[in-house]
Amino acid sequence: METGFINLFHGFEVALDPHNLLWCFVGVLVGNIVGVLPGMGVLSAISILLPITFGMQPVPAILMLSGIYYGAQYGGAICSILLNLPCHPPHAVTCLDGFPLTKQGRGGVALGITMMGSAFGAAFGILQMIFFAPIVAKAALQFGPSEICMLMLLGLLAGSTLAKGSPLKGIAMTLLGLLLSTVGTDLNSGVERMTFGLTDMSDGIELVSLSLGLFGIAEFIRSVNNTAPLNLAYAKVSMNDMRPSKAEMKQAAFPILRGTIIGSLCACIPGTGPTIASFVAYAMEKKISRTPERFGHGAIEGVAAPEASTHSAVQGDFIPTMSLGIPGDAVMALLLGALMIQGIAPGPMLLTQHPDLFWGLIASFWVGNIILLVLNVPMIGVWVKLLSVPYKYLYPSAILFICVGVFAARHSMFDVGATLFIGVFGYLLLKLRFEPAPILLGFVLGQHLEENFRRALVLSRGDLLVFVERPLSAVFLSLSVLLVGTQVFFWLQRSKRTARLAKAQALMGDA
Numbered sequence: 053m054e055t056g057f058i059n060l061f062h063g064f065e066v067a068l069d070p071h072n073l074l075w076c077f078v079g080v081l082v083g084n085i086v087g088v089l090p091g092m093g094v095l096s097a098i099s100i101l102l103p104i105t106f107g108m109q110p111v112p113a114i115l116m117l118s119g120i121y122y123g124a125q126y127g128g129a130i131c132s133i134l135l136n137l138p139c140h141p142p143h144a145v146t147c148l149d150g151f152p153l154t155k156q157g158r159g160g161v162a163l164g165i166t167m168m169g170s171a172f173g174a175a176f177g178i179l180q181m182i183f184f185a186p187i188v189a190k191a192a193l194q195f196g197p198s199e200i201c202m203l204m205l206l207g208l209l210a211g212s213t214l215a216k217g218s219p220l221k222g223i224a225m226t227l228l229g230l231l232l233s234t235v236g237t238d239l240n241s242g243v244e245r246m247t248f249g250l251t252d253m254s255d256g257i258e259l260v261s262l263s264l265g266l267f268g269i270a271e272f273i274r275s276v277n278n279t280a281p282l283n284l285a286y287a288k289v290s291m292n293d294m295r296p297s298k299a300e301m302k303q304a305a306f307p308i309l310r311g312t313i314i315g316s317l318c319a320c321i322p323g324t325g326p327t328i329a330s331f332v333a334y335a336m337e338k339k340i341s342r343t344p345e346r347f348g349h350g351a352i353e354g355v356a357a358p359e360a361s362t363h364s365a366v367q368g369d370f371i372p373t374m375s376l377g378i379p380g381d382a383v384m385a386l387l388l389g390a391l392m393i394q395g396i397a398p399g400p401m402l403l404t405q406h407p408d409l410f411w412g413l414i415a416s417f418w419v420g421n422i423i424l425l426v427l428n429v430p431m432i433g434v435w436v437k438l439l440s441v442p443y444k445y446l447y448p449s450a451i452l453f454i455c456v457g458v459f460a461a462r463h464s465m466f467d468v469g470a471t472l473f474i475g476v477f478g479y480l481l482l483k484l485r486f487e488p489a490p491i492l493l494g495f496v497l498g499q500h501l502e503e504n505f506r507r508a509l510v511l512s513r514g515d516l517l518v519f520v521e522r523p524l525s526a527v528f529l530s531l532s533v534l535l536v537g538t539q540v541f542f543w544l545q546r547s548k549r550t551a552r553l554a555k556a557q558a559l560m561g562d563a
Contacts, residue, residue, distance in 0.1 A: 087127020
């Protein structure tokens with residue numbers, strides 16, 4: 053424990069370095085703005101700014117990108133509570149009680165409780181990372197290629213089946229991501245795979261092109277006709293309005309604590325992330341409440357618990373990403389890709405090979421969350437004014453940055469064209485109700501999954517039983533089978549329930 057605190061002090065030296073502190077501030081500021089603006093997602097923002105990091109040192113680059121991720125969660129709560137507009141999936145459940153509180157004239161109180169819950173949840177998530185990430189990394193050093201391969205398989209299945217939408221569609225998108233990761237020259241044999249004779253494809257698909265196409269161009273096409281002005285009638289909030297009473301703070305205290313614990317537990321499971329954590333926390337509060345009928349009509353608990361769980365899960369998501377190299381969601385997969393672009397391999401050796409990056413990142417979480425509190429409380433009026441920015445100015449400027457960013461990655465116009473093609477394809481996926489996020493998850497992990505799969509087969513001389521004979525590998529494989537089996541069971545239950553409902557409606561129609 054003493055070593056951990058020494059490392060943390062060293063991390064604060066790194067995070068408080070003027071250069072690193074500046075980029076941390078830029079990250080949380082951009083994240084806050086992205087969180088406030090409807091239609092601008094975290095993935096789009098990180099993808100657009102990813103090319104900027106190519107000329108930066110690894111530490112400030114990751115501090116900035118991470119700041120965008122957790123900074124956006126603060127801004128997203130403002131839209132949900134004041135405008136009933138869930139700009140990001142984790143805040144969808146906050147609208148249920150946040151906006152009714154705003155219409156009652158208590159929107160400031162809801163925001164004040166949100167800031168407290170967010171700060172507490174984030175602090176708990178950071179402590180969780182300080183104490184658990186080194187333990188997880190130390191245990192992971194004992195993993196062989198078969199264990200790593202099965203752990204990645206579990207992460208891919210969890211990310212695809214637990215994400216929103218159909219689990220089957222999620223698995224299909226993950227498989228597509230794995231397929232895209234094989235495009236290019238095979239590192240072992242030197243044979244070109246699925247390049248269709250195009251020399252520009254020999255180096256594979258660029259991560260920046262894929263992410264900006266799926267989460268930049270596709271979102272622009274989907275939102276291009278969104279010209280409806282926002283209703284800002286309830287959006288005027290002062291600092292005095294944000295001070296909750298003692299009774300309201302007492303009412304929110306235990307929901308914040310319960311939401312924080314739920315978020316930290318969800319962070320430990322690859323594929324769950326802040327969205328599922330927020331919905332589970334809300335459902336838990338409604339279940340244990342003595343007056344569940346208040347929920348949906350302006351219950352403080354319905355805002356406090358989900359927001360605390362969201363921030364706890366966001367900070368905790370960095371544990372499997374940094375310690376194991378297994379991203380919990382698409383944003384973490386993108387951050388994983390950013391590390392790889394910098395020549396850093398996330399995983400158990402990160403703590404020993406790059407302690408400045410790891411402990412500097414943890415310390416920056418404390419610094420960044422304090423900056424966010426300072427930014428949000430007195431500047432709430434500024435963020436509200438940002439909501440009036442018309443889409444016709446917002447999206448064309450975003451497209452310009454996308455084109456410049458893609459070209460800067462490899463100085464290739466082919467990549468710009470590929471981004472446009474991927475964007476149109478991503479839009480078609482959205483129209484067909486396919487969630488594109490698992491594609492990014494499969495793409496980032498694909499190469500490592502293939503490498504470890506090959507290595508495991510080489511060591512076992514081609515015997516596939518190596519994945520069952522090694523105890524840890526067998527456990528991860530069993531969990532993967534259990535996860536798929538659970539999803540199949542729930543699907544069968546839903547099918548039976550739908551069939552019974554259709555039969556009952558048919559009988560009523562006959563009567």
